[in-house]
Amino acid sequence: MKNIRKYIFLAVGVTILASGCKKLEDFGDTNVDQTRVDKAATKALLTYAMQRTQVTNGGLVLNSDGAIYAQYLSEGPYLTVSPFNSTGASLNRTYWNHYSEILKNLNQVILFNNADAPEASPASNGSKSNQLAVARIMKAYVFWKMTDMWGDLPYEEALQGSENITPAFQKQELIYKDLLKELTEAAAQIDGGAGPTGDIMFGGDMNEWKKFAATQRLLMSLRMSKVYPAVGGFAATEFSSAVAAGPLAPSETLQYSFLGGDANNYNPWYNNYSVSNRNDFAISKTIVDIMKANGTGTDPRLPVYGEPLASGQVVGLTFGILLQTNIPNLYSVIGESLREAGSPAYIFTGAQVQFAMAEGAKRGWIGGGEAAAKTFYDAGIDASLAQYGVADPTFKSATGIVYNPATGYQQIATQRYVATYLDGWEAWAEFRRTGYPALVPGANSQNGTVVPRRVGYPVADATTNKANYEAAIAQQGWTNNGINNRVWWDKP
Known part of the structure; x- marks a missing residue:
């Protein structure tokens, strides 16, 4: 009721103002804010x-x-x-x-x-x-x-x-x-x-926008793999066209750059952890376990993704816990380099493209078959490690990581999941x-x-x-x- 009365009074006031003046323009620019x-x-x-x-x-x-x-x-x-x-x-x-x-x-x-x-x-x-x-x-x-x-x-x-x-x-x-x-x-x-x-x-840089469009088309085409699975079908055709249009190369990324010197444009994780002093989130045990499930027992990216504790270990918090849990000194938060004020947001990465190409080759949407799928898969892993500054040419050959055609789809999807962290x-x-x-x-x-x-x-x-x-x-x-x-x- 109060709101209704407020709008009635506002309408009456406007009516009185309008009837008391010949034309608003009679006042010229007296009531115009010149700064707007x-x-x-x-x-x-x-x-x-x-x-x-x-x-x-x-x-x-x-x-x-x-x-x-x-x-x-x-x-x-x-x-x-x-x-x-x-x-x-x-x-x-x-x-x-x-x-x-x-x-x-x-x-x-x-x-x-x-x-x-x-x-x-x-x-x-x-x-x-x-x-x-x-x-x-x-x-x-x-x-x-x-x-x-x-x-x-x-x-x-x-x-x-x-x-x-x-x-x-x-x-x-x-x-x-x-x-x-x-x-x-x-x-x-x-x-x-x-x-x-x-x-x-x-x-x-319009070349970057061309790569943006081609990369998005590539990923969108793959998203349709279950509704248009056929070789030569709609999704496969769009996929091949996107490849020809020039998506990101393995060493390239398209990112949004936050501004470390501008409080209005900080990385949101910096705002969360450093500005608001909150510890609401820890790296999940789900991804930590996935990254450790190989012959080396770890992953070069793990200490980048999660901040090591005093023990030197990255400790993940079990997902979906029943009871509220304090995080500091018990579980690893997001890695420091990913939560600085100017740390970027990766919109698309060369690693994503390589894993998409690996799946496209395995599906027969592009040529090369399993040999090409392995080449792209390996390139995706190398590109992701390089992106995070932990290049290791041997990691893709580790037990549980090395490409196996029998489990190829699962491996491609899992490594894509690891590569698109956050x-x-x-x-x-x-x-x-x-x-x-x-x-x-x-x-x-x-x-x-x-x-x-x-x-x-x-x-x-x-x-x-x-x-x-x-x-x-x-x-x-x-x-x-x-x-x-x-x-x-x-x-x-």
């Missing part, structure tokens, strides 16, 4: 959108919830996500910040450029084609991450503002196919002009697709014996967009908004 702009330039929109990809809801890469879903990290004193309680906020995450803070701004970059608006002036914002290309590639990246988490999403009818506040949910299969089209077309429209001025990720949402998606490593919930699970297969739609959707929300559940063959429902590409 009416519309932001595309370089500012692009910068903001890119920054928000790493901080909105914890970011698309370095996200604590994602790291828990993938069992890279275990919770100690606060057991909020690992119980997998389907009514918890972490299991029904909001995605509206992704729409309002990231996608809306990227879409506005496209609208301004298509309208040749002064806000998109090439003189100060980069060539029109390159602005459009980067905005389209970034939109495709964000939508890909979102649809892999939730399933069907508002897509074609999204981002229309007040013109459509109840958008329909589009099927994930159609979203995937349109994203692949967008990535292909965006890369093709890159020209020789200046890159976008507001590109805080790659400094306007990129939890990606690792969780690949676990759902491949089944490896064989993750199981902890003792505190409230979801039975299964790891969730998706993130639930935000609870608010059931009331604010009820008809389309219910239609989305029905068109995916589900009976509810459950976290164990499988998205389109996730087949048993």
